[in-house]
Amino acid sequence: MNVTSQSWVVLADDPAVSALVEAARVLGTEVVALVVGRREIAEQTARAGVDQVVWLGEPTDGTPVEAYAGEVARIIADAAPRVVLGAATPAGRVMLGAVAARLHAPVLAGIGSVELAGDQVVVSRTVLGGIAEHRTAVSGGTAVLALAPGAPADAAGVPVAIEEVPATPTTSATITDVRVKEQAKVDLGAARTVVAIGRGLKTREDLALVNDLAEAIGGEVACSRPLAEGVDWVAKERYVGISGQHIAPDLYVAIGISGQLQHMVGVRGAKVVVAINSDKAAPIFAQCDYGIVGDLYQVVPALTAALGAGA
Ligand SMILES: Cc1cc2nc3c(=O)[nH]c(=O)nc-3n(C[C@H](O)[C@H](O)[C@H](O)COP(=O)(O)OP(=O)(O)OC[C@H]3O[C@@H](n4cnc5c(N)ncnc54)[C@H](O)[C@@H]3O)c2cc1C
CATH class of the missing domain: 3.40.50.1220 (TPP-binding domain)
Incomplete structure (x- = not known):
């Protein structure tokens, strides 16, 4: 499969993006953020140091972002970027899984760092309880990577334009109940x-x-x-x-x-x-x-x- 030199960052209604953008930037290519979720997340992402934001429009009430995973996969498959990065969160994993299934690509998780070696994307992961580093090279297709997303975008950044590409959910999943977990906030x-x-x-x-x-x-x-x-x-x-x-x-x-x-x-x-x-x-x-x-x-x-x- 021919891929472009772009890197795409997928956000599932979560503004945490700094580490994803940083990893995409290391590859030295154009960075496109694909945002599923509220407009305010797209607006925050537009200030995150990306080159372009594609927003799927305001989600239908009661529909989880995961229901848009099929649309995310379709849009990314059409764009055929070299790398797709997403958050290793429950919703992020659903998005990346859908993208990987559509592209017949593996998802590499637990990524520590990313680099480009020739035309290969090389990712490093810590293994064996932290005493060794495992490096994997991806060639000949899109690399789909799940990593810790980092902090939300800096509100002072200069925003890029947001392109709205309205999408409809591809599954009938519905949110039936939301319960806030009671826990002390710890940082x-x-x-x-x-x-x-x-x-x-x-x-x-x-x-x-x-x-x-x-x-x-x-x-x-x-x-x-x-x-x-x-x-x-x-x-x-x-x-x-x-x-x-x-x-x-x-x-x-x-x-x-x-x-x-x-x-x-x-x-x-x-x-x-x-x-x-x-x-x-x-x-x-x-x-x-x-x-x-x-x-x-x-x-x-x-x-x-x-x-x-x-x-
Ligand atoms: C895949 C995997 C992932 C893991 N991930 C983690 C992880 O993320 N974090 C983590 O912590 N562990 C993790 N573990 C578990 C880890 O291997 C250890 O079992 C664990 O860290 C031990 O915890 P501990 O030091 O509290 O207990 P112990 O090893 O039992 O040590 C207790 C210590 O307390 C001391 N002690 C006893 N009484 C007193 C006293 N009165 N005064 C002073 N000292 C006393 C003892 O001398 C002993 O050194 C993981 C294990 C596996 C297999």
Whole structure:
């Protein structure tokens, strides 16, 4: 199949686009954004550093954006771009799946970076718990890539024109109910100080110790996966690691966390790591800047008292 040199970015009613545009820009080609969803998303995207926005028009009331996936696939197949990038979100995956099916192309997911080598699109992915990089080259057709979409477009950007291409849903899916998930808003990625707790904690009630320390030093609370997906003591949005949050705080305090690779991958960007662990042979002591060998039930209250008093 002959492809053009364009890159297309598909957005499913979500303004998060910065990483998609950045990846498309690396390929050095014209970037077209195809927006399914509300007009305001198209307007935000027009300021995101793309060359062109194609908008499928205001969605019919009660129709999910996924119902337009067939139209998205048709439009992209007609354009035959070299690369299609979309968000690795539930709706984004539906769009990319439809595009890939239409083009008989695979979807490559979990993409870290994208580059052009000759006429091949080469994507890199982290594998084996973060210790290796896997590179895949796509040639002879469209590369369909799913990746973390990044932040919404900067409202100060200069907008490009929006071309409206009205589309009709290709399936009869209907939204029957919308329930907002009750959860505390957490932005671990933006936190400068993070206090994380692991399986060294004996009971849920003991989380108060960790909350107190976090409050004393102005930090957010995080955890290792077993506390969020095993005993469910901490919200899932707060676990750090390869399958959780990847964060880069100035200070990361790991309490009762052994330091397994799958956890530590999530804090590679931390400037200073402090570990508190009762086992002096715990792997985390080989990966931290400061280590305290001791029982968290003694060390943490003592730190809270000392640091809180000085705050
Ligand atoms: C595919 C896959 C993906 C995964 N993804 C993630 C991920 O994203 N994030 C993640 O965190 N994990 C992840 N895991 C799990 C990971 O491998 C570890 O099992 C997990 O990180 C261990 O959590 P932990 O350090 O809290 O518990 P443990 O390994 O059990 O460590 C508990 C630590 O607490 C210490 N301790 C005990 N009592 C005390 C005390 N009183 N005072 C001080 N210290 C004490 C112990 O010495 C020990 O070092 C993944 C695993 C797999 C297979």
